[in-house]
Amino acid sequence: MTKWLVIGNDGEIDPTALRLMASTKQGDTGKIGKFGLGWKQALAALTRLGCDVQIMSGGRPILVGTDKVSLRGQEFDEVVLLDDVGMTRTGVTTALAREWAPWMAIREACANAIDEGGYSVGLRECDPFGEAGRTAAWISATPEILQVWEMWRRYFRIGEAPAAPEGETGHGRLLASLGDGVRIYKQGILVHEDPKRNALWDYDLPGVVLGEDRIAHWWDVVGKAERVLSALPTGLRRRALVEGREFEQAVLGDAWSLDDPAGWADAIPEGAVIVDPQVASHFVEELAGQRLIMVPGNVVKNMNKVREALPEERRPEIRMIEDVLGHRADAGRRPVKATAYERSAIRRAAKAAKWAKLDVDPEAVVLFEGGADGSLGTVDGGKIWVSRECVNRGLREVLKTLIEESAHLESSAPDKSRTMQEALLEIIVRAIEARRRTPL
Numbered sequence: 001m002t003k004w005l006v007i008g009n010d011g012e013i014d015p016t017a018l019r020l021m022a023s024t025k026q027g028d029t030g031k032i033g034k035f036g037l038g039w040k041q042a043l044a045a046l047t048r049l050g051c052d053v054q055i056m057s058g059g060r061p062i063l064v065g066t067d068k069v070s071l072r073g074q075e076f077d078e079v080v081l082l083d084d085v086g087m088t089r090t091g092v093t094t095a096l097a098r099e100w101a102p103w104m105a106i107r108e109a110c111a112n113a114i115d116e117g118g119y120s121v122g123l124r125e126c127d128p129f130g131e132a133g134r135t136a137a138w139i140s141a142t143p144e145i146l147q148v149w150e151m152w153r154r155y156f157r158i159g160e161a162p163a164a165p166e167g168e169t170g171h172g173r174l175l176a177s178l179g180d181g182v183r184i185y186k187q188g189i190l191v192h193e194d195p196k197r198n199a200l201w202d203y204d205l206p207g208v209v210l211g212e213d214r215i216a217h218w219w220d221v222v223g224k225a226e227r228v229l230s231a232l233p234t235g236l237r238r239r240a241l242v243e244g245r246e247f248e249q250a251v252l253g254d255a256w257s258l259d260d261p262a263g264w265a266d267a268i269p270e271g272a273v274i275v276d277p278q279v280a281s282h283f284v285e286e287l288a289g290q291r292l293i294m295v296p297g298n299v300v301k302n303m304n305k306v307r308e309a310l311p312e313e314r315r316p317e318i319r320m321i322e323d324v325l326g327h328r329a330d331a332g333r334r335p336v337k338a339t340a341y342e343r344s345a346i347r348r349a350a351k352a353a354k355w356a357k358l359d360v361d362p363e364a365v366v367l368f369e370g371g372a373d374g375s376l377g378t379v380d381g382g383k384i385w386v387s388r389e390c391v392n393r394g395l396r397e398v399l400k401t402l403i404e405e406s407a408h409l410e411s412s413a414p415d416k417s418r419t420m421q422e423a424l425l426e427i428i429v430r431a432i433e434a435r436r437r438t439p440l
Helices: 015-020 037-048 102-116 143-150 218-230 234-242 246-254 261-267 297-309 312-317 321-325 340-356 388-392 395-411 418-436
Strands: 003-010 053-057 060-071 074-083 086-093 120-125 134-140 172-176 182-186 189-194 201-204 273-275 292-294 333-335 366-370 377-380 383-387
Touching: 003 102, 003 143, 037 053, 037 060, 037 074, 037 086, 037 102, 060 086, 102 120, 102 134, 102 143, 102 189, 172 218, 189 218, 218 234, 218 246, 234 246, 234 261, 246 297, 261 297, 261 312, 273 297, 273 321, 321 333, 340 388, 340 395, 340 418, 366 388, 377 395, 383 388, 383 395, 388 395, 395 418
Parallel strands: 182 201, 273 292, 366 383
Antiparallel strands: 003 120, 003 134, 053 060, 053 134, 060 074, 074 086, 172 201, 182 189, 333 366, 377 383
């Protein structure tokens, strides 16, 4: 006996609407179905896969089949509907939706059932039958359909409980992660998948907007996910901030609305320091013993905005690396993560400095913003600091700054001193010797 995947919903579909492939959902943004077009694509894909499809409206069967049609000398299989009225042509052929994977065809049946209410799904091994007051799509369980069923939870998480008791908000809910990558659902149906960004949770975001390809696109996803994270209670917000993976970090770095600074301040563990991992690598000794929350630079930048938005008496609750570095914060210098271009410029300048026999480790150079004195560089804590403004001025400026600050490191002397002058002259002489390839 044939095994069927059966997807049902409340109400009996009007056979006329099915024959016309029409929908009453158009313009209703709360619906997930595709206004009739989705059914056409689904029936074309399922028929091409060799599936038998029957729609039971109450006890009335509507069969899905094909009929040969010719167009410009080519023969196609047109999808047709067969019921007690006769045969109705749909106007689409099995060539439609060729790029669809089998689960995408099932998606349309599920979406329509969710929109109508009373969604149900299951495998049955019997002859198709109908129920009064219900509509059901009976799809023969070919190997491709059975594979979808075996992986059902990856594609469909309709009605699944949130990952945590408080993980449901007015903007969406957290779902348990299924492993590598992140999956985004709308009303329990997969609408976005990113295998490259891991996440603490998967997400159901009913407000995301779907394109014609039935996919929710990145910027809308991160914007809607931010609303969910910002509506979570303190404990879950803390997990998003402290334990968040690449997806949560992208959300908090790219789409953070900062509407609730006090709520996010409450989520930071007492005494913790917010710091970019690359910046932290320059200050291993200074940060020893501190509880660190390692987040990308754009999240650090947003945390600074959160702190600025707090009442002054609450700002010390959010500690940044400047607060640990003490006098450096007083000088107004804030260490920042270098972009790929900035790190490349520092590496190239350090390589050029080798002509003067200066051994500058470019990875140890600290990039900073700000500075009360407007300096392009400085030496602090045994490290060379170079300002972002210096890098923006070009490679020659970076090289000059590395030379000057190397002289400070060698001499421990201040600017405009004889000792500093001697150190600079020594560097020049070494450069000349390197050029001559013989000592003077």
